[in-house]
Amino acid sequence: MDKMDMIDAADTPETAEPQEHRDKEGRGSKEKTQTKDKKDKKDKKERKSKKAADPDAPFLPKKPFKTHGGVHVNHMKNTAETPSEILPAPKRVVISMQQHIGTACEPIVKKGDIVTVGQKIGDSDSPLCAPIHASVSGQVTAIGTMLMPNGTEVKTVEIASDGLQTLCHDIQPPVVTNADELYAAVRESGLVGLGGAGFPVSVKINYSPDKSVDTLVVNGAECEPYLTADYREMIESPEDIIEGTRLLTEMLGLRRAIIGIEGNKPAAIRYLASLIRERSLDDKMCVLKLKNAYPQGAEKVLIKACTDRAVPVGKIPADAGCIVLNITSVGFIARYLKTGIPLVTKRITVDGSAIAEAKNVVAPIGTLVSDIAEFCGGFDKPPQKVLMGGPMMGTALYSLDYPIIKQNNGLIFMGEAETDALRPTDCIRCGRCVSACPMLLTPVNIQHLVQKRDIDGLNDLCVTSCMECGCCAYSCPAHRPLVQFLRMAKNLVKS
Amino acid sequence: MENQNLPKLSVSSSPHAHCGESTAIIMQDVLIALVPAALMAAVYFGWRAVLLMLLCIGSCVLTEYVCRRVMKRPQTVGDFSAAVTGVLLAFNLPPTLNPIYAVLGSVFAIAVVKQMFGGIGMNFVNPALAARIFLLISFPSHMSRWSIPFFYLSANADTDIVSTATPLAQAAAGSGRPSYTDLFIGLHGGCLGETCTLALLIGGMYLLLRRIITPEVPLCFLGTVALTALAAGQNPLVHLLSGGVMLGAIFMATDYTTCPVNRAGKIFYGVGCGLITMTIRLFGSLPEGVSYAIVLMNILTPHIETLTQSSPFGSEVRNSGK
Ligand code: SF4
Ligand code: SF4
Numbered sequence: 001m002d003k004m005d006m007i008d009a010a011d012t013p014e015t016a017e018p019q020e021h022r023d024k025e026g027r028g029s030k031e032k033t034q035t036k037d038k039k040d041k042k043d044k045k046e047r048k049s050k051k052a053a054d055p056d057a058p059f060l061p062k063k064p065f066k067t068h069g070g071v072h073v074n075h076m077k078n079t080a081e082t083p084s085e086i087l088p089a090p091k092r093v094v095i096s097m098q099q100h101i102g103t104a105c106e107p108i109v110k111k112g113d114i115v116t117v118g119q120k121i122g123d124s125d126s127p128l129c130a131p132i133h134a135s136v137s138g139q140v141t142a143i144g145t146m147l148m149p150n151g152t153e154v155k156t157v158e159i160a161s162d163g164l165q166t167l168c169h170d171i172q173p174p175v176v177t178n179a180d181e182l183y184a185a186v187r188e189s190g191l192v193g194l195g196g197a198g199f200p201v202s203v204k205i206n207y208s209p210d211k212s213v214d215t216l217v218v219n220g221a222e223c224e225p226y227l228t229a230d231y232r233e234m235i236e237s238p239e240d241i242i243e244g245t246r247l248l249t250e251m252l253g254l255r256r257a258i259i260g261i262e263g264n265k266p267a268a269i270r271y272l273a274s275l276i277r278e279r280s281l282d283d284k285m286c287v288l289k290l291k292n293a294y295p296q297g298a299e300k301v302l303i304k305a306c307t308d309r310a311v312p313v314g315k316i317p318a319d320a321g322c323i324v325l326n327i328t329s330v331g332f333i334a335r336y337l338k339t340g341i342p343l344v345t346k347r348i349t350v351d352g353s354a355i356a357e358a359k360n361v362v363a364p365i366g367t368l369v370s371d372i373a374e375f376c377g378g379f380d381k382p383p384q385k386v387l388m389g390g391p392m393m394g395t396a397l398y399s400l401d402y403p404i405i406k407q408n409n410g411l412i413f414m415g416e417a418e419t420d421a422l423r424p425t426d427c428i429r430c431g432r433c434v435s436a437c438p439m440l441l442t443p444v445n446i447q448h449l450v451q452k453r454d455i456d457g458l459n460d461l462c463v464t465s466c467m468e469c470g471c472c473a474y475s476c477p478a479h480r481p482l483v484q485f486l487r488m489a490k491n492l493v494k495s
Numbered sequence: 496m497e498n499q500n501l502p503k504l505s506v507s508s509s510p511h512a513h514c515g516e517s518t519a520i521i522m523q524d525v526l527i528a529l530v531p532a533a534l535m536a537a538v539y540f541g542w543r544a545v546l547l548m549l550l551c552i553g554s555c556v557l558t559e560y561v562c563r564r565v566m567k568r569p570q571t572v573g574d575f576s577a578a579v580t581g582v583l584l585a586f587n588l589p590p591t592l593n594p595i596y597a598v599l600g601s602v603f604a605i606a607v608v609k610q611m612f613g614g615i616g617m618n619f620v621n622p623a624l625a626a627r628i629f630l631l632i633s634f635p636s637h638m639s640r641w642s643i644p645f646f647y648l649s650a651n652a653d654t655d656i657v658s659t660a661t662p663l664a665q666a667a668a669g670s671g672r673p674s675y676t677d678l679f680i681g682l683h684g685g686c687l688g689e690t691c692t693l694a695l696l697i698g699g700m701y702l703l704l705r706r707i708i709t710p711e712v713p714l715c716f717l718g719t720v721a722l723t724a725l726a727a728g729q730n731p732l733v734h735l736l737s738g739g740v741m742l743g744a745i746f747m748a749t750d751y752t753t754c755p756v757n758r759a760g761k762i763f764y765g766v767g768c769g770l771i772t773m774t775i776r777l778f779g780s781l782p783e784g785v786s787y788a789i790v791l792m793n794i795l796t797p798h799i800e801t802l803t804q805s806s807p808f809g810s811e812v813r814n815s816g817k
Binding site for chain 1: 504505506507508509510511512513514516517518520521569571574576613614615616617709751752755756757758800804805806807808809810
């Protein structure tokens with residue numbers, strides 16, 4: 001195998017695809033042997049301690065494994081104990097045709113069409129795509145475009161609601177008996193990773209068979225400050241989460257499922273753990289209490305904490321034998337298989353000092369931020385910065401006239417006091433960015449290389465494995481815009 | 496899509512939260528940590544010590560201000576780093592030094608060592624130590640005239656400064672040394688701020704608790720000194736408690752700019768400081784080697800960092816088969 005790897009490394013990227021494939025295979029088998037070794041050891045340990053009757057029982061961790069870096073953030077989970085409120089259909093929704101990572105959807109309705117809730121209005125032939133459904137019933141008033149915060153333009157479908165929320169008549173629960181039917185059903189549901197990244201879930205669970213995936217990691221860390229949308233899902237529909245986890249583990253033929261939840265949500269941990277016991281699923285499923293540090297919910301960090309495996313640089317979780325799904329996504333899958341209603345609403349945490357009533361709102365996709373603000377009692381003071389997502393990784397919106405999309409989980413309306421622009425001063429080489437980085441990068445050196453445009457140097461420092469979690473910039477006493485430097489570094493390396 | 500009634504919003508890159516620390520807060524903490532040793536210096540060496548400290552702080556801050564003005568760069572006096580350099584330089588001077596030299600050293604530290612290389616974070620050696628070495632080389636006789644603590648209480652202190660040797664010089668000359676207690680609380684000759692180990696330790700604890708410094712550098716530095724002394728058949732306690740080891744290990748070697756940023760690098764660096772210090776002490780013609788040791792390791796820092804660069808998370812997996 002050594003030889004083969006060497007040949008791989010020496011291969012010129014001319015035959016990029018087959019090379020990558022072979023690459024994956026080689027690694028896949030290596031991974032397998034590695035993880036098997038580990039598993040064997042752990043299983044032995046477990047057998048000794050518990051004298052478990054079944055020698056094939058998968059290892060379920062009791063304590064999280066050590067992760068690198070991270071920072072302690074102020075949790076500010078002000079909305080944790082307020083039950084979600086359902087936002088009545090707004091007068092107008094603007095549904096973006098790009099709500100996922102991958103190819104944008106094409107609108108399949110025209111101006112003037114009458115649509116119903118759950119009717120598909122956007123789709124594409126591309127494999128990396130999730131279809132988009134109408135979230136209100138009414139009439140399509142325009143097929144327009146909209147500027148996304150990242151500067152690209154996307155098509156939108158605007159629907160004037162009739163207020164009736166008539167359900168589309170073809171909606172019926174899908175019949176799912178095997179993995180292929182599950183992929184198809186999940187694709188039709190329009191589900192994307194609801195944790196924020198928005199990767200189409202049907203693609204994520206349809207990993208190539210040579211990856212030897214054995215673990216489902218359910219991401220309930222919700223480590224961003226303010227956000228409680230996932231927490232409310234755990235409290236309000238724990239049965240769906242457990243059912244979804246069981247279903248996925250079974251259908252995909254996985255050995256075990258680990259639900260990782262940050263330690264600051266004891267009630268959720270208790271609920272879910274007792275449900276697992278009640279349904280006697282505790283031989284292959286467990287709830288793992290993670291330490292209270294940001295970013296426990298970042299995919300690679302979570303995999304390390306739950307399974308002690310490292311996702312190889314530039315690879316995906318499946319290469320470490322895991323798939324990671326957000327806890328709300330898992331709950332949604334269970335509900336979808338029961339009802340057949342696609343992803344047309346989203347629970348969103350509304351918080352921040354500028355908003356009158358902080359709460360969790362279940363809103364139709366495409367509701368404008370201004371409508372949500374109005375539903376939350378308007379503003380106490382003029383908002384200075386509006387974040388879509390949490391304060392660590394969220395995007396600042398340029399306008400309140402902006403619709404929410406599937407993977408949004410928070411809207412933070414910050415007042416002037418929280419918004420002070422921090423002026424960068426000279427780096428004092430304190431090393432805090434280095435010890436904060438969960439990916440073990442050295443932002444302090446990367447910033448200099450970016451300024452020098454030293455692409456080889458940046459490649460050596462593995463800048464592409466930065467996940468823009470923000471820990472470095474959060475802890476920098478000189479207020480260096482490190483995440484921006486890292487983004488520039490990644491672009492330099494790519495170009 | 497624009498609506499006139501909607502408020503104007505700020506847009507910026509994530510993260511939108513910050514831990515609240517700043518360079519100025521860190522430097523203030525360092526200054527606070529230096530207070531116990533400064534007080535002890537004032538007690539032991541009287542008004543001369545106070546004068547030297549004030550002069551060094553004043554001239555460092557002024558030099559920084561003037562340099563930044565002349566170079567038309569953003570003013571950095573407010574980050575207190577010049578004040579820290581001032582105190583550290585004063586701590587490294589003999590109490591009887593002519594104030595002119597102290598001012599000269601301060602100007603050298605800030606103008607030449609720090610600002611000429613680009614200001615805070617850019618200097619390649621510790622400014623205070625570079626200035627001390629500069630003075631030591633230029634004015635060796637002035638820089639090695641020690642006085643016993645409380646000399647200012649004696650009747651004719653002003654005209655007739657009592658000279659004494661540092662414990663290390665005494666040991667090198669084969670004469671007796673002060674008791675451990677005297678060494679620990681600083682009742683012996685030496686530079687202004689280096690004598691009172693107790694005060695320095697209190698400052699070090701404060702820095703550790705406030706997480707301004709991490710324990711790697713001081714522990715490796717002190718540990719190496721003790722072990723080397725033991726191996727050489729000398730008393731490790733005397734080596735730890737005398738000379739500039741404590742001051743160096745806690746306050747000088749931990750200087751952010753000139754020590755490695757990564758953990759492995761810090762360990763390597765600390766051990767290196769200890770080894771060079773002991774090499775000079777045991778084999779050199781100089782009685783004391785802390786400043787040289789730290790400055791040498793400062794110069795090696797970039798290389799140490801390259802050598803000890805951690806591999807990013809997940810890259811071990813990739814490399815393991817190769
Ligand atoms: S945290 Fe900021 S000041 Fe400290 S080393 Fe990193 S970039 Fe420099
Ligand atoms: S943003 Fe990138 S460099 Fe900064 S801490 Fe996160 S992963 Fe590391």
